[in-house]
Amino acid sequence: MQFFAIQRIIGLLLIIFSVTQLPPVIVSLIYDDGVLNSFLITFVVTVATGLVLWIPVSRSRKELRLRDGFIVVVAFWTVLGLFGSLPLILSEYITISITDAIFESISGLTTTGATVITNIDTLPKSILYYRQQLQWLGGMGIVVLAVAIMPMLGIGGMSLYRAETPGPMKDSKLTPRLTETAKALWYIYLTLTILCGLGYWFAGMSAFDAIAHSFATVSIGGFSTHNASMGFFIDKPLIEVTAIIFMFLSGINFALHFTSWRSRSIKAYLMDAEFQTYVSILLFAIIISTGYLFFKGQFATADQTILYSIFHVVSIGTTTGFTTQQYHLWPGFLPVMLLFLSFIGGCAGSTGGGMKVIRFLLLFKQGKREIMRVIHPNAVLSIKVGGKPLQPRVIESVWGFFSVYVATFSVMLLLLMFLGLDQVTAFSAVAACMNNLGPGLNEVGLNYASLDDGVKWILCFAMLLGRLEIFTLLVLLTPAFWRQ
Amino acid sequence: MKIIILGAGQVGSSLAENLVSEDNDITIVDTNTSQLRALQDRLDLRTVAGQASHPDILQNAGAQDADMIIAVTDSDETNLVACQIAYTLFHTPTKIARIRSMAYLSERDKLFTQDAFPIDVSISPEQIITDNIFRLIEHPGSLQVLDFADGQVQMVGVKAFYGGPLVGSELKAIREHIPNVETRVAAIYRRGHAIIPEGHTVIEADDEVFFIAATKDIRAVMSELRRIDTPYKRIMVVGGGNIGKRVAKSLEYNYNVKLIDHNLERSEEIANELDKTLVIHGDAADQELLQEEGIDKIDVFCALTNDDEANILSSMLAKRMGARKVMTLINRAAYVDLIQSGDIDIAISPQQATIGSLLTHIRRGDVVKVHSLRRGAAEAIEAIAHGEPSSSKVVGKSIEDIKLPPGTTIGAIVRGKDVIIVHHDTIIQSEDHVIMFLVDKKFIPVVERLFQVGITFI
Numbered sequence: 001m002q003f004f005a006i007q008r009i010i011g012l013l014l015i016i017f018s019v020t021q022l023p024p025v026i027v028s029l030i031y032d033d034g035v036l037n038s039f040l041i042t043f044v045v046t047v048a049t050g051l052v053l054w055i056p057v058s059r060s061r062k063e064l065r066l067r068d069g070f071i072v073v074v075a076f077w078t079v080l081g082l083f084g085s086l087p088l089i090l091s092e093y094i095t096i097s098i099t100d101a102i103f104e105s106i107s108g109l110t111t112t113g114a115t116v117i118t119n120i121d122t123l124p125k126s127i128l129y130y131r132q133q134l135q136w137l138g139g140m141g142i143v144v145l146a147v148a149i150m151p152m153l154g155i156g157g158m159s160l161y162r163a164e165t166p167g168p169m170k171d172s173k174l175t176p177r178l179t180e181t182a183k184a185l186w187y188i189y190l191t192l193t194i195l196c197g198l199g200y201w202f203a204g205m206s207a208f209d210a211i212a213h214s215f216a217t218v219s220i221g222g223f224s225t226h227n228a229s230m231g232f233f234i235d236k237p238l239i240e241v242t243a244i245i246f247m248f249l250s251g252i253n254f255a256l257h258f259t260s261w262r263s264r265s266i267k268a269y270l271m272d273a274e275f276q277t278y279v280s281i282l283l284f285a286i287i288i289s290t291g292y293l294f295f296k297g298q299f300a301t302a303d304q305t306i307l308y309s310i311f312h313v314v315s316i317g318t319t320t321g322f323t324t325q326q327y328h329l330w331p332g333f334l335p336v337m338l339l340f341l342s343f344i345g346g347c348a349g350s351t352g353g354g355m356k357v358i359r360f361l362l363l364f365k366q367g368k369r370e371i372m373r374v375i376h377p378n379a380v381l382s383i384k385v386g387g388k389p390l391q392p393r394v395i396e397s398v399w400g401f402f403s404v405y406v407a408t409f410s411v412m413l414l415l416l417m418f419l420g421l422d423q424v425t426a427f428s429a430v431a432a433c434m435n436n437l438g439p440g441l442n443e444v445g446l447n448y449a450s451l452d453d454g455v456k457w458i459l460c461f462a463m464l465l466g467r468l469e470i471f472t473l474l475v476l477l478t479p480a481f482w483r484q
Numbered sequence: 485m486k487i488i489i490l491g492a493g494q495v496g497s498s499l500a501e502n503l504v505s506e507d508n509d510i511t512i513v514d515t516n517t518s519q520l521r522a523l524q525d526r527l528d529l530r531t532v533a534g535q536a537s538h539p540d541i542l543q544n545a546g547a548q549d550a551d552m553i554i555a556v557t558d559s560d561e562t563n564l565v566a567c568q569i570a571y572t573l574f575h576t577p578t579k580i581a582r583i584r585s586m587a588y589l590s591e592r593d594k595l596f597t598q599d600a601f602p603i604d605v606s607i608s609p610e611q612i613i614t615d616n617i618f619r620l621i622e623h624p625g626s627l628q629v630l631d632f633a634d635g636q637v638q639m640v641g642v643k644a645f646y647g648g649p650l651v652g653s654e655l656k657a658i659r660e661h662i663p664n665v666e667t668r669v670a671a672i673y674r675r676g677h678a679i680i681p682e683g684h685t686v687i688e689a690d691d692e693v694f695f696i697a698a699t700k701d702i703r704a705v706m707s708e709l710r711r712i713d714t715p716y717k718r719i720m721v722v723g724g725g726n727i728g729k730r731v732a733k734s735l736e737y738n739y740n741v742k743l744i745d746h747n748l749e750r751s752e753e754i755a756n757e758l759d760k761t762l763v764i765h766g767d768a769a770d771q772e773l774l775q776e777e778g779i780d781k782i783d784v785f786c787a788l789t790n791d792d793e794a795n796i797l798s799s800m801l802a803k804r805m806g807a808r809k810v811m812t813l814i815n816r817a818a819y820v821d822l823i824q825s826g827d828i829d830i831a832i833s834p835q836q837a838t839i840g841s842l843l844t845h846i847r848r849g850d851v852v853k854v855h856s857l858r859r860g861a862a863e864a865i866e867a868i869a870h871g872e873p874s875s876s877k878v879v880g881k882s883i884e885d886i887k888l889p890p891g892t893t894i895g896a897i898v899r900g901k902d903v904i905i906v907h908h909d910t911i912i913q914s915e916d917h918v919i920m921f922l923v924d925k926k927f928i929p930v931v932e933r934l935f936q937v938g939i940t941f942i
Contacts (some may be wrong), residue, residue, distance in 0.1 A: 070696075257578065372762075376762060376764060376776075377776070378764045378765050378766045378773060378776070378777075379762055379763060379764050379765075380748070380751040380752055380754075380755045380763045380764065380765045381755060381762075381763070382752065382755040382756045384756070384759070387758035387759065
């Protein structure tokens, strides 16, 4: 373990993070909302902590080892999650406990979008902006870390792509040099954000709302600057259409965006098995939910039924968590079906959460293979993605992931019920946090304010677990990892 | 003609056997001396022992004045190099190489040119056999399907059965039965003997009838000779070798294909490579396994391993257990006569399939396609007529005026895109593709001479 090297990286990370306190300062100056000081204090505290960590070891020339990568990845979300809560704690305009502030901050950075704040509309503009910015930073962290760095550690959904090059990507690294890859992904992320912001603006949002919501859309976060979430703009359907488009795009593997952008053709998308599955799942869910809403006569007009149905399927399916309706009050099985969609989540290498489409696809194929085995005991069956056979190792790892996912899910569900939550609330809260979705059902349908502190800490852990695709975090909790 | 054959394997030796009987000077090269000795004892040819691609060996074999070199060793690379050397050092005019690997074949347009590998013709036996089986499965009930003129015309061999509307009537009745379809019966084999069909010939049950027709009309004609078989759906392939795998691959999107192989590693390899085929690891002669995989519902059972005995036994077992049609790959010519007409519906001989495509290049005159039939005794030929009425023995003449050797029939002419089923008064024009059936191969030189252009043509 290269502690000095890790310390240096975390120090650097904090110094860079402190810079992100400056845009809210500018927002605060523009709107003169009086929160200026809390951001400045946070800036000073963060930069000071960073320097304290960094200066003593800045001359250390020790290189990071592969194993240290786990710590760096986990630190990105935990350390920044803690420091990110400072402005919320310091600001006198919102009375918020430390637990709540940290919950909000981690929910932002992990792009979950679960909130404990009930009076969002009355918050100072700079705080509102800051929450959105946290999600955007978190999304950027995912794109760069999950696509460029985590596959090197052999963790995360993208590492599945490394084993046997299914799909268009010949290597998990898109360009020969890591920094180039990160830069390319960052450009794509930025481009999507700008396009999304412009889209919202043209569709009728104010400039502030357009920027704020574009941050939360492209990062698949789901924070809004209004209590009613996207429902605030219910009279402007074009905004919902824009949101649908960009949530859908952000749920796609960013490596695919990169490949198709470089080859200037959409062939890369169409050829990709994960993308095909992603689209089919969404379409399938849209058809079912639209049909059922029609059948139940939930909305007055057909346009509304179709728009709301598509919006919520895409929003929940990609784990964004924007809502325009109180979907948790929809009739019958629909809320639960949508919640289950979030387990599948976005594609590997996207900003979406959940178990990732590629894993679902492999689990499905594996299940199908077992059925075929029963019918033809002597058959030799191989699992293929995009026409290429997969190594048994990859399929094992998916099963491993799935079992640990279910196990940790069950433990947290039981803990929450032990702490007094009813079953639906507990189940949906763990699902919504672990899949980085945001809104759940029942008590947590709108916000998480009513929960106990203990519950919130467990859910913070759930959000981190989900974001770090479980193994990254769990591996740090094993003694074997720390043994020299 | 002076021909050097490199490689005395199955294809090489049966090719030698065919060519020797046609009055050619054959030299055959191989590293296996006992194989060479066996050949020399049996056939009138010269043998050279050694590595086929070495210049000194080629020189020994007489490459400097050879007309043609045919490289059919096991190794694609040896074949390629031998042709390259023959071209560079000895300027051999015609070079034919057997190329198995798809990796080379898929780039054949760029690779096999005068500046790269100077190969005039590359043949791939596996592909030829695969195409053969594919056509047989496409036309249920046929014993043999031969393509001519890029598939515009086909010659099909079928067995006539009781219940076919035409069985028991004279050939000329065919026009009344199917007035819109043009066809011509090229030959009839009755109890192993050829009959030259005339208008008043009566088709009997169990006759093997070879007829020629445009590809789209094949089905209509077949339905006159037997109750038409319903199209095949379920295919079972035994053996995951090169042929088995290719057959499965070419069929898997249109048919329900199962492939059985006894080698687990090979099965896994194939399962990875094929998309829809169900690959089963096991022994094709295992009754339980066949039962489990629903052998009684299988339409075509193809035994395509490289082991003749295993192929024959598993095919017989499959037939006994209810497979509708069985096709068997048989290398040894002696077995072919032994089993056909028994339980096995169609015996496929790899040599015969391959030799046809080699013979195409050995025939004189502008011959574009040769199919060797009935163990090489008969041949179906597609030749192009050239020249002027004054210089050619066929151009400008009607069919009845052409002096064809006995046992030879002209079945069809392809003129550009048109398929013309010939009548006695059809006149052949220059550049026509003429499709003929020769019951007896000994008259081939006569036919060759017919299609060679006279001296006066410049």
